[in-house]
Amino acid sequence: MNKSNTYIFIYSTVMVVLVAALLALAATVLKPFQQKNLEIAKKLEILHAVDKGWDAGSADNKNKYVESEYDKYIAKTFVLNPAGDTIADRDAFEVDATSEMKKDSTVRVYPVFLCTKDDGSKNFIFPVRGKGLWGPIWGYVAIGDDMNTITGVFFDHQGETPGLGAEINTRWFQKQFLNKKIFDEAGAYISVKVLKNNEAKIPDHSVDAISGGTITSKGLEATIFDSMKNYLPFINKHKQ
Amino acid sequence: MSQLFSAKNLKLLTNPLNMENPITVQVLGICSALAVTVKMKPAFVMALSVTIVAAFSNLIISTLRKGIPARIRIIVQLVVVATLVIIVDQLLRAFVYDVSKQLSVFVGLIITNCILMGRLEAFAMANKPWESFIDGIGNGMGYGWILIGVSFVRELLGSGTVWGYPIMEKLGVYTIGYVNNGVMIMPPMALILVGVIIWIQRSRSKKLIESK
Numbered sequence: 078m079n080k081s082n083t084y085i086f087i088y089s090t091v092m093v094v095l096v097a098a099l100l101a102l103a104a105t106v107l108k109p110f111q112q113k114n115l116e117i118a119k120k121l122e123i124l125h126a127v128d129k130g131w132d133a134g135s136a137d138n139k140n141k142y143v144e145s146e147y148d149k150y151i152a153k154t155f156v157l158n159p160a161g162d163t164i165a166d167r168d169a170f171e172v173d174a175t176s177e178m179k180k181d182s183t184v185r186v187y188p189v190f191l192c193t194k195d196d197g198s199k200n201f202i203f204p205v206r207g208k209g210l211w212g213p214i215w216g217y218v219a220i221g222d223d224m225n226t227i228t229g230v231f232f233d234h235q236g237e238t239p240g241l242g243a244e245i246n247t248r249w250f251q252k253q254f255l256n257k258k259i260f261d262e263a264g265a266y267i268s269v270k271v272l273k274n275n276e277a278k279i280p281d282h283s284v285d286a287i288s289g290g291t292i293t294s295k296g297l298e299a300t301i302f303d304s305m306k307n308y309l310p311f312i313n314k315h316k317q
Numbered sequence: 318m319s320q321l322f323s324a325k326n327l328k329l330l331t332n333p334l335n336m337e338n339p340i341t342v343q344v345l346g347i348c349s350a351l352a353v354t355v356k357m358k359p360a361f362v363m364a365l366s367v368t369i370v371a372a373f374s375n376l377i378i379s380t381l382r383k384g385i386p387a388r389i390r391i392i393v394q395l396v397v398v399a400t401l402v403i404i405v406d407q408l409l410r411a412f413v414y415d416v417s418k419q420l421s422v423f424v425g426l427i428i429t430n431c432i433l434m435g436r437l438e439a440f441a442m443a444n445k446p447w448e449s450f451i452d453g454i455g456n457g458m459g460y461g462w463i464l465i466g467v468s469f470v471r472e473l474l475g476s477g478t479v480w481g482y483p484i485m486e487k488l489g490v491y492t493i494g495y496v497n498n499g500v501m502i503m504p505p506m507a508l509i510l511v512g513v514i515i516w517i518q519r520s521r522s523k524k525l526i527e528s529k
Contacts, residue, residue, distance in 0.1 A: 080386040088386055092393065096400050103407050110411035118414065212422075236422045240355035240476055240502040288499055 113140065119170070120147040125231040126202050126217035127192045151202075153191040159183060161310025174204035175215065178304075187307055192219065200228050201315075203308050207300025209293040211236040214245065214300055220259070224316045227269070230254040232297060242293025253284035259305060268305055271298040321447060329451045333459030335522075340463045341515045342525060345431040350464055351507040353423050357480045360468035361461075362420055363427075366405055368457025370427055371436060374398045375453035378441040385442075394437045395428075402427045432460055467510045475501030 080088075120143050124130030129150055136142035154169035159182060169188030177185045190202040200219045207214055216232035230251050237243040244250050257269045258281045270283040271294040286294035339345045346367075353363045374397050378385070385393050406424045409417035417424070427433070436456050441449040472478055477485030477497045485491065500506055519525045 080388075085386045085389055088384070089389060089392070092396060096396055100400065100403060103404050107407050107411040111407075111414075114410065114414040118418075238355070239353075239359060240472075289502060 117143050120144065122231050122233065123147070123151060123190055123192075123202055123217055125229075126219045127194065127200050127229050129192075150192045150194065151190050152193045155189040155191070155311075157187040157189060157308070157311050159185055159187075159307075159310070161308070161312075161314055175206050175213070178206045182307075185307070187311070189308070189311065190217075198222060198228075203305060205232075205300050205304035207296055207303060209234050209237045209245075209296040210242050210290075211238070214293070214296060216300070218254075218301060218305065220312070224312045225258050225260050227254050227257045227259065234293070237293050238290070240289075241287060242290035244287045244290060245293060245297055250284075250287065257281055257284065266306065266309060268302040269298070271295065326448060326451050329448060330455040330458075333452075333455040334462065335459075335518070336525070338459045338463065338518075339432045339435070339456050340460055340511060341518055343432075343435070345435050346460055347508075347511070349423065349426060349430055350460075350467065350511060351504045352426070354464055354468035354471055354507050355475065355502050356478075357465065357468045357472050359420055359423065360464045362416055363423055364457070364461030364464045366420070366424060367427055367430060367432070367460055368454055370398065370401050370405060371433055371457040372450050372453035374401055374433060375436055375441040375449040376446050377401075378437050379444060379446040379449035382442050390442065391434075391438075394434060398433050398437070399428050432456055463511065463514060466514065467507055470510055471501045471506060474498045475506075 117140050121130050121133055124143070124146055127150065130143060130146050133139050133143055156164045156167040156169050156172055158164055164186060167186075169190055172186055172188040174188055177187065188204055192200045192202055194200065199222045201224070202217050202219045205216050205218055212235035214232060214234040214237070216230060218227060219229040220226065221228045232251060233246045234243060237245065254269060259266065259268050261267050261282070267279075267282045270279060271286045272278060272283045273286045273288075273291065273294075333339060337343065340347065340350055349363065349367075353359050374394070377397050378394055381393070402424065405427075406417065409420070409424065436452060440452045444452070469479065472480075473484070475498055477483060477491075485495065485497070
């Protein structure tokens with residue numbers, strides 16, 4: 078039906094104001110719940126990097142379970158300056174590694190989490206950030222007391238293709254990283270390569286890529302290499 | 318109550334499942350059928366979300382249909398769909414975080430699903446709210462069963478699992494030399510499978526075959 082211009086203007090104005098109010102209301106009311114979810118998800122990702130917290134799905138109270146596990150295993154956290162020195166009195170959990178990566182490399186701070194496992198072994202957990210094919214990929218790499226051997230990893234992604242690149246968040250893929258080393262015998266920084274079948278494997282420094290997920294695999298390789306490089310000053314200090 | 322589910326209304330529900338299927342007959346919403354059918358779980362939640370959004374946007378547009386100025390009706394429809402999708406997305410994030418993480422960008426893509434705009438334009442603008450609501454559910458389900466069917470085949474043959482359960486491994490077929498078919502997880506395979514469904518459907522109901 079044809080309506081006057083005035084009617085159309087009033088109609089669209091009212092509609093836009095109503096919709097804006099509705100969406101603003103929904104966003105405000107739901108925000109605390111969403112933030113709690115994000116916080117729990119982050120704690121769970123950190124725990125997964127040291128192979129903990131896998132019962133979260135079956136726990137009666139997921140949030141409570143994750144928080145108690147986190148408090149139990151993550152004994153200490155560090156916030157580092159670019160030189161690898163600890164900045165006093167800061168909780169690494171409050172630092173958002175993704176937004177730090179966007180800053181200039183001279184003013185960044187880097188969060189590190191220290192996990193003490195049941196057998197007393199110490200694991201340093203380093204956040205890694207980068208991009209895959211469709212969007213960001215992120216994760217945590219845990220390194221043992223020798224500051225060389227990988228004791229666990231966890232990766233996730235925002236929008237990689239299910240069945241292909243998205244496989245980086247599966248345990249079979251992540252288990253390949255166990256006991257790989259980031260330095261070679263001469264002490265040079267190598268990190269871990271993600272290689273296709275036809276590429277020559279490097280013992281201790283390579284894992285199998287995902288078929289059909291080449292760009293994600295290469296993105297992950299770069300993510301680990303570039304992120305871990307930032308922690309080298311800290312790692313070298315602890316090695317001695 | 319009997320009036321609410323009259324034979325005519327039931328047809329609105331069942332027609333899109335077969336003779337007026339949005340994917341195989343009207344060929345709408347193909348893009349998301351390719352994108353989310355590698356695994357069954359996201360396909361199912363996608364089908365459910367589309368059904369909910371289709372039903373409620375149809376309901377809202379149909380209720381407002383007499384007041385909507387014809388010249389800006391597409392914009393109004395888009396605003397209603399977008400608002401609903403954003404609210405669904407926000408609710409998923411707040412209360413079922415794990416599911417929302419699985420669907421990631423696909424929830425937002427519901428806004429661009431041609432089935433929604435198609436039904437709003439073709440049905441909700443000209444019919445009563447209840448009929449429109451049923452029509453939305455019917456079309457959502459018609460879209461959904463194709464998605465779930467295609468994702469079942471692709472997940473089974475491509476990844477060897479059903480709903481994430483490693484059925485091929487449990488059957489022990491890998492030990493006798495069976496390997497997953499990598500082509501199944503590639504997007505073109507979804508198109509071929511949809512083509513197979515269309516072929517089967519047309520060979521069964523000759524009415525759908527256009528005369529030359």
